[in-house]
Amino acid sequence: MKKLVCLGFLSVILVTAAQAQGFLKAADKKIVTEKGENILLRGIGLGGWMLQEGYMLKLQGTNPQYSIRKRIEQLLSPAQTGEFYDTWLQNFVTRADIDSMRAWGFNSVRLPMHYNLYTLPVEQEPDSSKQTWLTKGFQLTDSLLSWCKANKIYLILDLHAAPGGQGNDLNIADRDSSKPALWQSGANKAKTIALWKKLAERYKDEPYIGGYDLLNETNWGFEDPSDLHGIKETGNKPLRSLLMDITQAIRSVDKKHLIIIEGNAWGNNYKGVFPLWDDNTAISFHKYWNSNNLQSIRNMLDIREQTQAPIWLGETGENSNTWFSEAVRLFEENNIGWSWWPLKKIGHNNPLEIKSNLNYNSLADYWNGRTKNPPKESNVYSGLLELAVYTNIRSNQVHKDVIDALFRQPFSTGTIPYKPGLVGLRDSIIHAVDYDLGRNGSAYFDQDTANYSGSGGRRGVGNRGNVYRNDGVDIFRDSARYESYYIGSTEAGEWLQYTITAKETAGFAFKLSVAAGTDSANVTMSVDGKWVFNNVPVHSTGSLKSWQTQPIGHLPMKKGVHVIRLYVNKGGFNLKELIITPATLQK
Numbered sequence: 001m002k003k004l005v006c007l008g009f010l011s012v013i014l015v016t017a018a019q020a021q022g023f024l025k026a027a028d029k030k031i032v033t034e035k036g037e038n039i040l041l042r043g044i045g046l047g048g049w050m051l052q053e054g055y056m057l058k059l060q061g062t063n064p065q066y067s068i069r070k071r072i073e074q075l076l077s078p079a080q081t082g083e084f085y086d087t088w089l090q091n092f093v094t095r096a097d098i099d100s101m102r103a104w105g106f107n108s109v110r111l112p113m114h115y116n117l118y119t120l121p122v123e124q125e126p127d128s129s130k131q132t133w134l135t136k137g138f139q140l141t142d143s144l145l146s147w148c149k150a151n152k153i154y155l156i157l158d159l160h161a162a163p164g165g166q167g168n169d170l171n172i173a174d175r176d177s178s179k180p181a182l183w184q185s186g187a188n189k190a191k192t193i194a195l196w197k198k199l200a201e202r203y204k205d206e207p208y209i210g211g212y213d214l215l216n217e218t219n220w221g222f223e224d225p226s227d228l229h230g231i232k233e234t235g236n237k238p239l240r241s242l243l244m245d246i247t248q249a250i251r252s253v254d255k256k257h258l259i260i261i262e263g264n265a266w267g268n269n270y271k272g273v274f275p276l277w278d279d280n281t282a283i284s285f286h287k288y289w290n291s292n293n294l295q296s297i298r299n300m301l302d303i304r305e306q307t308q309a310p311i312w313l314g315e316t317g318e319n320s321n322t323w324f325s326e327a328v329r330l331f332e333e334n335n336i337g338w339s340w341w342p343l344k345k346i347g348h349n350n351p352l353e354i355k356s357n358l359n360y361n362s363l364a365d366y367w368n369g370r371t372k373n374p375p376k377e378s379n380v381y382s383g384l385l386e387l388a389v390y391t392n393i394r395s396n397q398v399h400k401d402v403i404d405a406l407f408r409q410p411f412s413t414g415t416i417p418y419k420p421g422l423v424g425l426r427d428s429i430i431h432a433v434d435y436d437l438g439r440n441g442s443a444y445f446d447q448d449t450a451n452y453s454g455s456g457g458r459r460g461v462g463n464r465g466n467v468y469r470n471d472g473v474d475i476f477r478d479s480a481r482y483e484s485y486y487i488g489s490t491e492a493g494e495w496l497q498y499t500i501t502a503k504e505t506a507g508f509a510f511k512l513s514v515a516a517g518t519d520s521a522n523v524t525m526s527v528d529g530k531w532v533f534n535n536v537p538v539h540s541t542g543s544l545k546s547w548q549t550q551p552i553g554h555l556p557m558k559k560g561v562h563v564i565r566l567y568v569n570k571g572g573f574n575l576k577e578l579i580i581t582p583a584t585l586q587k
Contacts, residue, residue: 006086016098023207024154026180026259026280031258031310031337034207041154041210041337043108044101045315048345049092050114050140051161053171056345058356059301060368061230065114065161065174071367075380087388089140095147095350096393097343102151105353106409108210110314110339111144112160113137114174119195122163122187123179131194138202139329145208148428152209156260156339159197159313161216164188168228183220183238184277192242197249203252211258213284214246215239225530230264236272239264244277251278260284260312267314276307283307290455292326294334301334313338318349320462321405321470322440330409344396344585348463349405349470352396359383379443401469404437415443421500423508423557428500432513432577433468433475433485433547435496445495446472452504464489478544478576488544490521490571498564507556508585512566515544516573524567525552538573554583 022034030038039541054063072081101109117137125132141157142144148155164182165175175181182188196212203209221227222238230236242262250259259281263270267286286299294301304311313331317324317340324340331338344352356364356522362375375383389395401418408414415438421430435575436443449472453459463469465476468485473496478484501509510525510533521538524531541548566578 004520005156011539019512025256026258026282026310029304029308029310030335031282031312038335039107039337040332041312043107043110043154043156043337044106044343044351045110045112045158045339045341046144047095047112047160047342049089049112050117050137051112051174052088055171056342056347058346058368060366062170063220064170064176066176069341072380072384074376075374076384077361080381084384084388087296087385088391089136091143091389091392092344094393098144098147098151098153100393102153104403106457107153108156108337108339109144109148110156110158111141112158113141114161115163115191115195116161116174118198119163121186122191128187131191131198131443133198138278145203145206149208153208156210156213157191157203158213158216159196159463162188162215163191163195166204166215167217167220167230167266169217169219169301172217172219180334181220181349182242183222189242189245191278193245193249196246197253200250200254204256209257211260211282212250213260213262214243217262217286217315219266220264222264223407224528227467228329229266229271233264233269234271236264236269240273243273247278247281247573254524258282260314260449262286262314268301274303274307276309282310282312284312286315287313287327288316288318289451291452291454291457292323292330294330296455297330297334302337311336315339315341317341320349320450320460320472321401321409322472323452324402324405324470325409325439326450328406332410344391344393348399348467349402351399351406352393353399354387354396355390357383357386357390360387399470401437401471405470409439410436413439413442415499417499421498422503423500424503424582426582428580430498430580431485432487432496432575434498435473436499438497438529440472442581444471444473445493445496446474447491448472448474448492466574476574484576486515486574486576488574489577490568490573491495492568492571494571495565495567498566499561500580501561502559503559504582505557505559507554509551509554509581509583511549511551511579511581512538512575513539513547513549513577513579514575515541515547516556517542517544521573522569522571523552526565526567527555527557528562544574549579550579 033039052065120132123468145155161174164185165173167173172494218239219229221230247259259278262284289294300311313336344354346354346356359379363380363383365371366374415436418437426587440449448460451460463474464474468475468478474489475485476488516538519540522535525533532555536552
């Protein structure tokens with residue numbers, strides 16, 4: 001398949017992911033295989049598939065999925081709306097996604113389930129004393145499991161949206177606050193328990209089901225309703241009680257599978273939840289936007305010692321490649337398996353990016369309040385259907401820099417070319433954004449590399465342009481050209497590395513395609529660790545949008561591989577291309 005061919009570079013350099021070896025279980029503070037061997041889960045969550053969150057669709061503010069669907073139904077017919085969601089579910093996750101994940105190095109998948117694909121909401125039940133089961137969710141799960149089994153990947157079931165919704169962060173659980181929440185309704189609790197029993201009955205003999213993640217990111221003030229997200233909660237009695245009831249229901253039909261629990265406050269507040277009630281339990285936590293040091297996970301390491309149970313990082317991500325590599329190194333050095341978030345969305349900081357389209361962009365502008373009048377119905381229909389089709393991996397943009405940051409960079413300072421840079425008998429254009437793959441300080445250096453605001457650190461953004469790559473380098477889209485990008489927001493001290501291959505020994509002229517508003521900027525270049533062009537001025541082109549090609553010097557190079565570094569001495573200019581032109585060939 002085409003996508004697997006273009007991604008094959010990683011399958012050679014990565015350590016093969018651990019193969020599934022029977023049921024997973026908790027033993028000696030570790031998650032182990034049926035043979036008792038420690039397994040380090042390297043996984044990713046399929047967020048956005050069964051449960052859409054507004055930010056993944058570039059929608060601002062509070063946009064739970066039920067609200068998004070209502071907005072669509074205001075502009076389209078019920079049949080058209082249903083077609084959109086059917087197309088979305090059909091394309092978002094396919095066998096090709098799981099095949100690719102295996103090639104990249106993942107050995108597990110976390111499935112964020114929406115209960116309404118498996119059973120009716122309580123208010124729609126024709127008989128309140130019974131549960132109505134729907135085929136759609138179970139069929140989707142069966143297909144996903146078959147693809148995981150074919151790739152020897154563990155599938156972890158995660159109840160992401162429980163009946164009624166389990167928190168006050170409405171987007172996460174698709175909660176409609178006008179209706180009773182999970183914690184306010186005995187019927188919602190009963191349906192949640194019944195759903196887990198039904199799932200356990202169906203999958204009790206499936207060793208490739210890695211575990212049951214009972215309830216995602218509860219965020220609820222049980223003792224103090226003003227503590228909306230349960231951050232200050234000290235008791236968590238309703239949470240403990242429900243988790244125990246779910247476990248009891250599962251164990252009535254399934255004695256084998258690993259139980260995974262999450263605390264309050266988005267999975268991190270475990271006060272009052274212990275002691276554990278089941279010997280085969282892993283304790284999950286979620287980690288975003290804070291420092292990657294022992295202090296940031298100290299609480300969970302202490303919980304592991306206190307409970308003598310394994311801990312698992314069930315959700316993390318949504319940051320830069322620098323943060324990703326730091327985090328993976330921290331987790332794995334402490335024998336903590338991880339599951340990234342998410343596999344894909346409209347956005348650049350995940351392995352796959354869903355491409356948007358002009359009609360959908362217009363719809364999003366309307367929903368976000370940037371335009372007053374709704375788009376035409378035909379444009380809405382076309383934009384949504386195209387978006388749903390584009391969720392398919394064959395239309396996704398693959399961010400190999402993100403994949404490299406998760407698997408190679410945590411334990412290697414080495415660099416590899418982003419794209420082959422061949423220099424020969426004619427002008428060779430090296431796009432500035434195609435600098436080498438590697439860590440900050442190895443393949444590039446940028447002053448702003450990640451967001452650490454969650455622990456009181458710098459609210460960095462990494463790539464300020466939010467396109468093409470997810471490093472610290474600031475990449476922007478050139479609106480004047482299709483699929484054209486440039487590096488901007490350049491600052492003194494930053495640099496970029498490019499690995500090129502000269503086909504012949506020759507003299508070469510080096511030029512830069514730049515845009516600058518003043519004459520103040522200048523650069524220095526090294527080749528193979530030797531300074532060759534020092535303090536070369538970058539002349540004004542009239543504006544940061546007006547591009548010119550400016551020479552920086554001539555240099556002989558021998559046939560073979562060379563490493564170029566371009567240093568910013570004084571910034572304030574934009575860079576699009578490095579152009580290498582051959583002079584006279586040497587015999």
